[in-house]
Amino acid sequence: MKLFSLCAALAVCLSSVAVAELPAPLVDNYYNIGKIHQQVSTDNREAQLWFDRGLAMCYGFNHEEAIRCFDKAVALDPQLAIAYAMKAYAMGPNFNNMEITRDTMLAADSVSKTSLEHLEQASPLERMVIEAIDKRSGESVPEDFDQRGPFNQAYADAMAKAYAEHGDSPFVAELYAESLMNLQPWKHWSVDGKPGEQTPTIVEVIERGLAAQPNHAGLCHMYVHVMEASPTPGKALPAANRLRTAVPGSGHLVHMPTHIDVLVGDYASVVKSNSEAIEVDKVFLDREGPLNFFSLYRLHNYHFLVYGAMFDGQSQQALAAARAINQQVPEEMLKEQVDFLDAFMPTTFHVMVRFGRWDDILNEPTPPEYLPMSRAVRLYARTLAYAATERVEQAEAEQQKFLEAVKLVPESSLLFQNTSLDILGIAEAMVAGEIAYRKGEYDQAFAHLREAVRRDDALNYDEPWGWMQPARHALGALLLEQGHYAESEAVYREDLARHPKNPWALHGLVESLVKQGKEREAAQYVDDLEASCQRADVTINRSCYCRLKVLDE
Structure with a gap:
């Protein structure tokens, strides 16, 4: 050739990529939950409907909305014990947010105790779930999140008993699988592909449930999460595909298949599905505003869209989505949650580095002082911009500013599963390599860049990956x-x-x-x-x- x-x-x-026409996100003036239904012990059709809606919101990790749904269910049927229990469940931890305050856990315990007061109205299946959820909290729940293992274990053990009795119920199977996932959040597989302690059971439970009910949204969601870091993420692609349109009113579930798409190289679907999820969640944003935990999931859609578009060579899509990230979070919320939100804010710089927009990088304004991670990423990008345009002295000066800025980033600053400092460690090796390269010190340059690759590979599993442009590139x-x-x-x-x-x-x-x-x-x-x-x-x-x-x- x-x-x-x-x-x-x-x-x-x-x-x-053209975004396909979205399924209707609203049905009967509420978010379209598709075919999600779990028959519960009530004769009140409206209470049943609100229970199903609450369950759908739980499956879509919109727990605040789920709580509102379960409140409406018990208002319509005050004897509906399982609705109280599921409200307590929604108030508690999940593997994306294990750090629930003690006050909230005590409030959840109070709701759980109310469910026990109506236990005689519940079915045998519901009773076992209610009693299991009650194990998650109590007066002795510690303030320290790391000391709550016994509570999470007690809940998982109780759900194991419920599953032993009612394993044919996908409702029970999903709760049991998730209870085990909470014991090892985001550690279902090691870097070398070995399963975590609970992983074989989680996979077995979910696969058994999907064999009977392949379209169950909760099980499909959990299967994507448990398989995405595995050596064979493609095994979850059929479940991911079924999930795409299963719950048209849940932006998070519309988005979830892209956790597998990106791992099998389907970047077009990453862009498409996250674009759709963003549109779905605009309905929720219009109704509830941005001051809620679900805003993190909305940011995740934009962030994931950027990541897919960067791989796909779609610079305009990537840049537009990156710019939009900064518009999603009110300054009030950004200041209150700076440790969790700061690392999203400089995404535009990663896009500009990816597409070599060196002059644009140098023209970007400085982020405010309360965003130390954003300020450090800007200086990283500026260092690369000067190096790539062969202005070595300016690059070295900017590198020193970058290293000083890194010192101001707290250890508590995170981008999902990785600390900002670990992410900036890759940037540190990258800029050292780029500068050495421009000085003609090639052996030293390649040593720095190989170290950047090592640090990139060593990040905790996450999607999108914590470092948005592979160091190997x-x-x-x-x-x-x-x-x-x-x-x-x-x-x-x-x-x-x-x-x-x-x-x-x-x-x-x-x-x-x-x-x-x-x-x-x-x-x-x-x-x-x-x-x-x-x-x-x-x-x-x-x-x-x-x-x-x-x-x-």
């Missing part, structure tokens, strides 16, 4: 520029194993093979490369815009 053939393979389509690009074709080939193969079908690494792999005279092997990837570039609005002619000499030249 001639070198110019590779260039032809890089031709890109300037279109973006910079390492591979600069190895190619210096003629280290065999090593760059290995780097790109490793990246494609982690991020399948991404055009940046595919381009680098094809070029690495061609440079080594492996045209026949390179030809095997050209169709994949062309397909992966179809939605890009930029020419993908290198895996990182830090590389200055490109193939076209």
